Amino acid sequence: MVFSSLIFLCLFLPVVLGAYFLLPRFARNWWLLIASLLFYAWGEGWYVLVMVWTFAFNWGMALAIERFQARSRTILALAIAANLALLVFWKYTNFLVDGALNPLLALVGAPALHIDHIHLPIGISFFVFQAISYVIDVHRKDVPASRSLVGFGMYKALFPQLIAGPIVRYKDVAHEIYERRETIEMFREGVRRFCAGLAKKVIIADVMAGFADRIFGLPASELSTGVAWIGVVCYALQIYFDFSGYSDMAIGIGRMFGFHFRENFNHPYVAQSVGDFWRRWHMSLSTWFRDYLYFPLGGSRCAPWKVARNLFVVFVLCGLWHGASWVFLAWGLWHGVFLALEHFGMHTLIDRLWRPLRHGYCLLAVLGGWVLFRVETLDQARTWFTAMAGFGARTPDWDGLITRELLIIGALGLIFAFGWGRSLAGAARAAIDRRAAWLGDVLEAAAIAACLVWCIAALTANAYTPFIYFRF
Amino acid sequence: MSSRATISGLAIAVLFMGILLSLLVTHERRPFYLVRERYGKWAQSFDEVERRFRKGISLTQPLVQLYNQGRWTVLGEMPYPVVLPGRDGYLFYASEEAKDGPSMTDWRGQALPDQAEITRWSEALIARDHRLAELGIPYLVAMAPNKQTAMPQWLPRWVQHQEGRHRADVLLPTVADRLRTPPLDLRPLLRAESDAGRETFFRTDSHWNLEGAALAAEAITRRMAALDRRVPVLDTRGWERVSSSYQGDILKLGHLRVDRSETVLQPVPPRTLPGRTPDGRPILAGGVDRVFYLPVELWQAQDEGIKTLVLTNPEGIDGTLLVFHDSFGTGVMPFLGQIYRTTIACWSPWSQKVVEQTRPAMVLQLTVERYLHYIRRSGEKPETHP
Structure with a gap:
């Protein structure tokens, strides 16, 4: 279920x-x-x-x-x-x-x-x-x-x-x-969190999935550079909203029953290094590896070659944890290499960069990783990296790919992925509460109801939408 | 905790549970029937319970309509997952197997039949041909094109260039010299007409329009004339064309209320044919004429399950034309019904029993490309659809 x-x-x-x-x-x-x-x-x-x-x-x-x-x-x-x-x-x-x-x-x-x-x-x-x-x-x-x-x-x-x-x-x-202790306040918080997760999954992740699937299904001869980048961005939004949406729903349901589960995501796409990304992405898994594998192996307090070994072991296993295939292994290695480079000096170089550049570096590394995560074979990954590097098909066909839906939902996804959505909503709520607190409560209830009805309608229309992370 | 927080928390809890339970409360059957049916049949699996639950939700239609209408209005998107919006308002039904979206697998050549499917399909047709040969009845198989095969220029450009070999390209040659009459492949004809600028398919429907159906009927009667010399070859060029407004099945898939009908020119047969169900009930006052979908809908409603239409034409040649067809057959019936005195159209799988009961002068089997996916149902009858 x-x-x-x-x-x-x-x-x-x-x-x-x-x-x-x-x-x-x-x-x-x-x-x-x-x-x-x-x-x-x-x-x-x-x-x-x-x-x-x-x-x-x-x-x-x-x-x-x-x-x-x-x-x-x-x-x-x-x-x-x-x-x-x-x-x-x-x-x-x-x-x-x-x-x-x-x-x-x-x-x-x-x-x-x-x-x-x-x-x-x-x-x-x-x-x-x-x-x-x-x-x-x-x-x-x-x-x-x-x-x-x-x-x-x-x-x-x-x-x-x-x-x-x-x-x-x-x-x-x-x-x-x-x-x-189950309280009405916890229940309310759980409902709010659950509905937010459901909306992430249904309104953003499922829509982005359609575009990502369409683009990742293109043959190599049709994959232009621009289309490849759009595809990987769509997939990055899909996987984030899919998985963080599921985590929100899990945390929300737990809260309704009186449990406090750990947070699992903290706006990972605002990270400024790959190390920072892993402190924000699937935190319950990364801290698990840290506490039960990385630290017991010696962590960062040992000889440099041992640190490198520890990072590689952790990320190879992290890759394999996600799936039994060479591409997941490559994905783990990819992150392991970036983390090792950052650990052995690259971070000092990155820290000196202008903030948007640091951010750009991190996104590039993460998006490259998502290519490995999404493709079926290493050969397909090579095709994608070639296209993304500017050697894609010469005749990009945007017709039918760039739709109003992609632009609207994609923009919505980016706004929430980078944390602006939450900031805006928080500021709006504070402003409303200052004027009339009851109005904030009414609007919150209306938003929850609208979101829930819309998601139920979407699920009725689409019947079945499996979560990506189930296969792990 | 303040009383305001308690009250608003309670209100949200009640609202949340209320919305979730509303589907259960409005369930058409009592929830108990999810596990044990009215006549004592227990659900065999969780899947079955889930299916029964989904089937019984009485709010399904308004919910689907709300969602689809919202997406259409705000995003301008056709929300139904198997619909691929094409260029200039053309909508394509992507594939029978496109459960995960408009995958267009057959168009891309990614769904070619395996040897078992080829054998099952070809042997079924050959066996039918042998049985009909024993009865002395000519047998003609005609293949209608998918919309994307006939009108690829209206596909979105990103998928337009990806055409591969279709399932029909593999299957048809396997029976070409093993049937008494080689199959009639209507795909090249419709594609050539489309290339020449004729609109042979509806924009908002997955089927050919009456212009396309008339072209197909002309080609079919040409081939029929070779089998039965009495058959006149239809020529619809001189027929009157009337303009009518139409909302196609693809648009209806999503329960959309959209102002997006299309205006089509349709050839009108010179004779309106009286049609009836096999037990004599009328299908529509006035018979099968220009508004060909209307009688079909009425006929289905009146005679659900049988799906057989009998057309009579007092001026037709002696004998009966028996047609086994799918949804593409409804379009050609106003034309094919002009040939024989009686035309029996079975929108159903092949039935040897019907053949033997009706003893037709000729049997036509009209299948659209996309139904070739159904061969995959191994062990099921029928081996082909129809």
Whole structure:
């Protein structure tokens, strides 16, 4: 089930919310657990058992880590290995066999190994990383292990954050799992956030997706330089509003139930370096890599070659986390190279630049990365980079590509991506509140209603719009 | 927390839940029927529950209309995802398989049939031809073009130059010398006419207009005359042309109320043909004439499920012409109905039973290119559409 489906919006969510607030407090975690399992099983069927196994296994391992202190490192290693094995099996087996093993076998003249396609359970990358962070935090004594299987299961399966993040750490919400307060103010904030996320997805991301798909579907002979740049900008807006919209919806629903999830985005396209970008983009993932991989490897406080190694390891794995293919690996490497260059002196050069130039450099690097993220093969990436470098097709055909819709929604996307939208809305709200606070409330309610009705109408018309980040 | 914040928070919570639940409250069936149908049939999967839910939302039409009208008004965009807006007001129905947008896969040559599809399609046609040969009935297969095949110059330029081999280019040659009569490919004729400046398709519709249908009918009767010498070749050049206003199916797809009808010149057959359903009910007072979509709509409404139209022409030659067709057949019926005394048009899959019941003088199968995608439904009947 996806957030932007009618069955979720108009049946699942109101029924779960309504029942949740009618139930006595002790039954609420049970209810959320059952609802979350149903939410997952709705789209994935019996693969819900993979998720159930993950939370049951990690619940037990965390208790074992706490109880058997002397062997906690061994238990932790076992837990991490089992979680990674699960991820590797479901996500990377086909890639490892077809993309790595078979070419090697071909080199030595051995017959290729054939395995069937393995279904990727939705959100496995998210809930496995969440599980790893939990057992590590328990081992580090940052948080006590959960005694309640229902409470822990509810946290692991909690549907707002289950399949596309943000990666909520147990230690961040541990107290809210057992003792949370739901208030009308939180509910209101949740509604506001949820509607903003839904609007991002439906009004901007889905429209940009249409243009990006159209342009990325062009054959090389038709790809002019200008069209290639428009395509990659459309994709950059699509992926940002798609993913940050989902995160907003997740945070908003969490807030309605009384949870405070971490922020996942902070206007990443205003970043002035690639390092800055990663402090603003998918923050729950980048901080996960920082805390559970980069720092344990030595972080930045070690020999320069080790720092470079650490950055490459982190970003190669970050690339592979997004998908089992060479292009995602290349995307990770791309960012790793920029971060390494910035770390080893380029940042001093960048810092001296005029602010718009710093910003331009960062956007160029990020947009180049999005090309790798979007294309299917490295060969296609080469075609795109060639076109973007000015060696595209000679006869650009803008007719039918540059439409009023692209200009209006694209401009809207840019305004909100660079944070101007929020500033304008904040200033307008403050000005209205100064004159008549009630008017601000009325306008807010009207805006929420209009946004919700429009999005439901759009979803009714378009029927089904999957989120990009589900495949990770 | 202040009382104002509490009140406004409550108001927003009620508003939010109210809007979300409104679709559930206005559901045409009670929510229980989502899991267990009226006659005791349990939903077999979550997908089925979801389908039932979507199907039962009674506000669907106003919501779709609101969204589409809003996009049309503010953005000037045709909101329906399979519609590709072309140049000078031409709208194209991108593809039967374009669920993710106007992918134009067949136009680009990205949807060529595989060997299994070729075999399934060609063997189905050859088997029909053999059965008809045993009954002594001539069999003619005609292929109508997609709008983009006939009028590519009206596609947006970015897609105009991407034409590849179409599915029909692969399929038609496989039966060319294996049927008693080679298939009639109407695509080159319509394209040549379009290149010469004739408007053969509606701007706002995926189908040919009556000018295009008349050209197709002329070509079909030329080929029919070779099979049955009594058949006169139609020549519509001298027919009266009347001007009429029209809003096509592509425009209607999105429930749009737009002032965007087109004015088309349509040839009017000299005789208005009385038409009826097989059980004798009239389809329209006055028969099938210039306003050819109207009778079809009425006929569908009256006789849903059967989709068979019987035309009689007392001045026609003896015998019956049996036509299996898709939506492109409705346009040619006012013309083809002029030939035989009886013309039976079945907007339905092929039916050997109908052939044997009617014992026609000739069987015509008229298919549009885009339905060639349906061969992919392996194991399903019919093997081709129609």
